[in-house]
Amino acid sequence: xxxxxxxxxxxxxxxxxxxxxxxxxxxxxxxxxxxxxxxxxxxxxxxxxxxxxxxxxxxxxxxxxxxxxxxxxxxxxxxxxxxxxxxxxxxxxxxxxxxxxxxxxxxxxxxxxxxxxxxxxxxxxxxxxxxxxxxxxxxxxxxxxxxxxxxxxxxxxxxxxxxxxxxxxxxxxxxxxxxxxxxxxxxxxxxxxxxxxxxxxxxxxxxxxxxxxxxxxxxxxxxxxxxxxxxxxxxxxxxxxxxxxxxxxxxxxxxxxxxxxxxxxxxxxxxxxxxxxxxxxxxxxxxxxxxxxxxxxxxxxxxxxxxx
Ligand code: CP
Ligand code: NVA
Numbered sequence: 001x002x003x004x005x006x007x008x009x010x011x012x013x014x015x016x017x018x019x020x021x022x023x024x025x026x027x028x029x030x031x032x033x034x035x036x037x038x039x040x041x042x043x044x045x046x047x048x049x050x051x052x053x054x055x056x057x058x059x060x061x062x063x064x065x066x067x068x069x070x071x072x073x074x075x076x077x078x079x080x081x082x083x084x085x086x087x088x089x090x091x092x093x094x095x096x097x098x099x100x101x102x103x104x105x106x107x108x109x110x111x112x113x114x115x116x117x118x119x120x121x122x123x124x125x126x127x128x129x130x131x132x133x134x135x136x137x138x139x140x141x142x143x144x145x146x147x148x149x150x151x152x153x154x155x156x157x158x159x160x161x162x163x164x165x166x167x168x169x170x171x172x173x174x175x176x177x178x179x180x181x182x183x184x185x186x187x188x189x190x191x192x193x194x195x196x197x198x199x200x201x202x203x204x205x206x207x208x209x210x211x212x213x214x215x216x217x218x219x220x221x222x223x224x225x226x227x228x229x230x231x232x233x234x235x236x237x238x239x240x241x242x243x244x245x246x247x248x249x250x251x252x253x254x255x256x257x258x259x260x261x262x263x264x265x266x267x268x269x270x271x272x273x274x275x276x277x278x279x280x281x282x283x284x285x286x287x288x289x290x291x292x293x294x295x296x297x298x299x300x301x302x303x304x305x306x307x308x
Pocket of ligand 1: 055056057058059060129137266267268
């Protein structure tokens with residue numbers, strides 16, 4: 001069995017195989033009703049726990065539907081309603097859940113909750129977002145890019161705004177899939193050195209460029225995310241907005257990228273803040289393909305975790 005904790009902790013060849021399998025599984029069920037079972041039922045008789053300590057729409061629904069399409073069953077648990085939220089240790093929770101379920105997906109705040117869960121669980125644990133990373137999202141994003149533009153290796157991705165958890169996983173993916181990434185945002189929100197360093201050690205060109213117009217020159221993909229993440233203090237909202245506003249992705253900024261540059265946003269979006277509706281709904285936007293591909297990418301991730 002394998003845990004899917006982070007993109008940099010997963011073998012690059014395995015990541016590649018997951019993307020390819022996700023694409024193939026997606027094609028195989030084109031046009032079928034959403035609840036129609038896949039031809040093969042690799043998760044038959046398997047029970048998957050989906051634990052949320054933060055809100056979610058995409059992660060929750062895509063994991064739930066994905067497990068069902070592959071023949072398994074799910075239970076969606078709110079961290080708050082569990083004893084976990086009332087003092088039971090993560091280790092004990094992991095040991096107990098391992099007696100009932102075959103796999104655990106958890107969305108949480110602190111990274112250590114995820115890693116401790118993985119340490120003490122006898123079943124695979126999947127990272128459904130932490131304050132630090134969001135690997136399932138970036139697997140879906142790689143799949144989405146390649147569906148539209150072919151291999152992502154060697155391409156230029158530009159991350160705008162806050163060097164947050166989603167940006168961190170993009171940097172991990174740059175290293176593992178062999179693309180380059182330019183970060184453009186205020187210095188206060190630079191991505192952490194450990195993520196930049198990983199990508200550079202793997203041979204990716206990682207650039208920090210304060211001028212968003214210079215940054216997007218030659219971009220194959222421009223990415224935005226919320227300026228205030230779920231783990232950020234709401235009290236910092238105004239300050240963050242003031243600092244990040246120059247990095248809004250709008251039609252004028254997109255005109256400085258390659259003419260066929262894609263636009264991505266993991267959603268949920270705050271329209272007219274980090275990106276305008278003109279871009280979000282424009283011809284180069286693939287934001288809803290990304291959302292759909294969460295389903296397909298995660299199905300491949302779950303199969304890899306269980307070795308089925
Ligand atoms: N992109 C993403 O993870 O969305 P949710 O917060 O709705 O799960
Ligand atoms: N950076 C965002 C992503 C949401 C899917 C957050 O952590 O809130």
